[in-house]
Amino acid sequence: MSCSMQVATPPSRLPPNSNYHNRESQQHRKQTISLLQKCRNVNQIAPIHANIIKNGLEQDHFIVFELLRVCSKCDAIDYALKIFRRTQEPNVYLYTALVDGLVLSGSYFHGINVYVQMTENFIVPDDFVINSVLKACGLELDLRMGKEIHAQALKLELCTNRQVKLKLIEFYGKCGEFEDMMRVFDGMPERDVVAITVMMSAYFDCGLIDRACDVFDLVKGKDTVCWTSMIDGLVRNGKMNKALEYFRQMQREGVRANEFTVVCVLSACAQLGSLELGKWIHSYVKKYDIEVNHFVGSALINMYSRCGSIEEAERVLEGVKEKEDSTYNSIIVGFALNGKSAEAVKMFQRMINEGIRPTNISFVGVLNACSHGGLVDVGFEIFHRMQIDYCIEPQVEHYGCIVDLLGRAGRVDEAHNFIQNMKVNPDHIIWGSLLSACKVHQNYELGERVAQILLNQGPCDTGTHILISNFYSSWGKWEDALQVRAKLKKNCVQKEPGCSLIEVNNEIHEFLLGDIRHPQKKEIYRKLEEMDQKVRLNGYCPQVDVVSQDIMDQEKEWALAIHSEKLATLRIVKNLRVCDDCHMMIKLVSKITRRKIVMRDRNRFHHFENGSCSCGDYW
DNA sequence: CTAGGGTTAG
Numbered sequence: 001m002s003c004s005m006q007v008a009t010p011p012s013r014l015p016p017n018s019n020y021h022n023r024e025s026q027q028h029r030k031q032t033i034s035l036l037q038k039c040r041n042v043n044q045i046a047p048i049h050a051n052i053i054k055n056g057l058e059q060d061h062f063i064v065f066e067l068l069r070v071c072s073k074c075d076a077i078d079y080a081l082k083i084f085r086r087t088q089e090p091n092v093y094l095y096t097a098l099v100d101g102l103v104l105s106g107s108y109f110h111g112i113n114v115y116v117q118m119t120e121n122f123i124v125p126d127d128f129v130i131n132s133v134l135k136a137c138g139l140e141l142d143l144r145m146g147k148e149i150h151a152q153a154l155k156l157e158l159c160t161n162r163q164v165k166l167k168l169i170e171f172y173g174k175c176g177e178f179e180d181m182m183r184v185f186d187g188m189p190e191r192d193v194v195a196i197t198v199m200m201s202a203y204f205d206c207g208l209i210d211r212a213c214d215v216f217d218l219v220k221g222k223d224t225v226c227w228t229s230m231i232d233g234l235v236r237n238g239k240m241n242k243a244l245e246y247f248r249q250m251q252r253e254g255v256r257a258n259e260f261t262v263v264c265v266l267s268a269c270a271q272l273g274s275l276e277l278g279k280w281i282h283s284y285v286k287k288y289d290i291e292v293n294h295f296v297g298s299a300l301i302n303m304y305s306r307c308g309s310i311e312e313a314e315r316v317l318e319g320v321k322e323k324e325d326s327t328y329n330s331i332i333v334g335f336a337l338n339g340k341s342a343e344a345v346k347m348f349q350r351m352i353n354e355g356i357r358p359t360n361i362s363f364v365g366v367l368n369a370c371s372h373g374g375l376v377d378v379g380f381e382i383f384h385r386m387q388i389d390y391c392i393e394p395q396v397e398h399y400g401c402i403v404d405l406l407g408r409a410g411r412v413d414e415a416h417n418f419i420q421n422m423k424v425n426p427d428h429i430i431w432g433s434l435l436s437a438c439k440v441h442q443n444y445e446l447g448e449r450v451a452q453i454l455l456n457q458g459p460c461d462t463g464t465h466i467l468i469s470n471f472y473s474s475w476g477k478w479e480d481a482l483q484v485r486a487k488l489k490k491n492c493v494q495k496e497p498g499c500s501l502i503e504v505n506n507e508i509h510e511f512l513l514g515d516i517r518h519p520q521k522k523e524i525y526r527k528l529e530e531m532d533q534k535v536r537l538n539g540y541c542p543q544v545d546v547v548s549q550d551i552m553d554q555e556k557e558w559a560l561a562i563h564s565e566k567l568a569t570l571r572i573v574k575n576l577r578v579c580d581d582c583h584m585m586i587k588l589v590s591k592i593t594r595r596k597i598v599m600r601d602r603n604r605f606h607h608f609e610n611g612s613c614s615c616g617d618y619w
Numbered sequence: 620c621t622a623g624g625g626t627t628a629g
Binding site: 026029030033061062065066069093096097100126127128129131132135163166167170192193194195196197198200201223224225226227228229230231232233258259260261263264267295296298299326 | 620621622623624625626627628629
């Protein structure tokens with residue numbers, strides 16, 4: 001990023017304005033300012049701006065100040081820059097407003113440059129502008145510049161200011177300079193909750209969970225923001241259960257949650273598949289009148305979708321007043337996840353009808369739905385419209401959806417051709433998708449070539465290795481399958497152990513393969529055996545070929561019988577993908593027991609009912 | 620005479 005900002009050289013004198021002091025014009029200025037403050041988008045600003053120019057108020061710093069702020073708020077930073085350039089002798093207020101606006105629009109580097117220009121124009125910085133530029137330095141991770149500004153602030157004796165100290169802590173924390181961060185903190189008179197919150201978040205950014213917890217314990221009188229920051233940090237670092245523990249503790253201590261808090265907690269629920277707690281949070285939102293803004297709305301939709309309650313997700317959608325692209329994206333992805341491809345496409349259409357411009361994420365969601373639902377023509381149509389109507393250059397994810405679309409439909413050679421004509425390099429996910437299609441459609445000749453490409457491409461993730469190994473075993477090539485497994489072991493890439501979760505009475509029960517830890521294990525295994533007998537009477541035969549190791553069939557049956565998802569039924573969350581055998585068995589169990597069973601695996605949802613599954617046996 | 624900043628940031 002470069003700094004294209006040029007500050008106009010101001011003329012030596014301002015044009016005299018005879019009306020400047022009369023009462024009428026004072027009133028007019030006040031009116032203009034309050035009009036500006038009410039603007040919600042850039043189209044509303046332009047006519048007011050025209051009026052300002054007509055009335056000769058263009059150089060009025062108070063007016064310009066409001067203009068800059070409202071432009072930033074309306075995401076019109078270019079407009080703000082134009083106005084700033086036309087302003088003669090901008091003062092420190094105007095520079096601050098511009099730096100703030102640039103930071104808000106993500107142009108941190110540019111913001112820092114504007115500050116530098118200000119000092120070059122001999123304008124003395126005050127605490128406010130120091131604050132703004134330190135924010136920019138922290139976000140830009142510009143350690144050198146931030147230190148220089150720290151030095152300037154010391155010289156100007158602005159470092160006694162609490163806000164400046166807080167921003168210094170934030171800046172050093174974001175840059176990972178924890179010693180300097182602590183030094184500033186130690187110079188504060190008391191243990192400031194806000195300062196500790198900032199430090200916690202910096203530690204979490206670096207994955208230093210224990211240090212974050214240590215400073216959290218220092219705080220007396222933790223407020224909502226502090227608790228939220230803690231919960232958010234734990235969620236961001238994958239500690240979902242711990243985050244929920246802290247949320248419960250927060251409730252016990254009588255600290256009220258806000259919009260931020262519920263978004264974080266809902267994200268934890270979504271990732272754990274904890275529907276009961278998720279519902280509880282939803283009722284909390286209603287009870288305490290927490291505004292269902294688009295963040296909260298998306299979080300609720302996401303939680304319900306990922307917990308398999310897509311109908312509830314739809315209900316939430318209708319209740320979101322100001323739907324944004326993210327709101328629609330959440331529900332589209334939710335439909336795709338739950339095997340409702342046609343609904344995903346319909347929702348995508350509705351989004352467009354309601355004047356919301358689909359983003360690249362919307363396209364990933366809807367194309368994913370098309371591939372899972374076998375909607376080949378619709379998928380292609382959307383893929384083309386994305387480029388022509390919306391000028392979105394396809395990313396590797398979009399290409400991946402199309403490869404998947406063709407591959408799943410059995411058109412593996414076309415998919416292969418498509419890969420060779422893409423404008424981007426195929427990644428291991430795209431090749432993996434093709435390999436998976438080759439496996440399902442038993443095109444071993446092409447599959448073998450793809451497997452070789454993947455193996456030669458250098459390191460790839462565990463999932464890909466497992467896929468290659470499974471491809472070889474389904475082909476009966478145990479030797480090759482074992483070799484891939486061996487390579488996986490040698491590279492110290494461990495297969496994540498299969499694990500399934502089920503929530504009963506607000507408690508999360510966890511099952512690993514062949515798990516014997518559960519207190520009710522006797523009853524559970526007895527039931528499992530009973531089920532096993534029943535489904536065998538219904539024609540179930542263990543699909544021993546899904547077990548990749550080349551072991552005796554009898555042993556394989558046992559290995560399958562204890563796959564963890566069979567141990568927990570009804571509403572199951574599994575960390576890996578479900579295997580063919582478990583899928584078959586659960587279908588039958590749903591028929592025999594007449595129960596709906598919902599299972600989420602790593603990729604999608606399976607709604608089992610009366611012997612069939614929403615995925616159409618295709619996942 | 621009339622202007623600014625909260626700490627989490629999904």
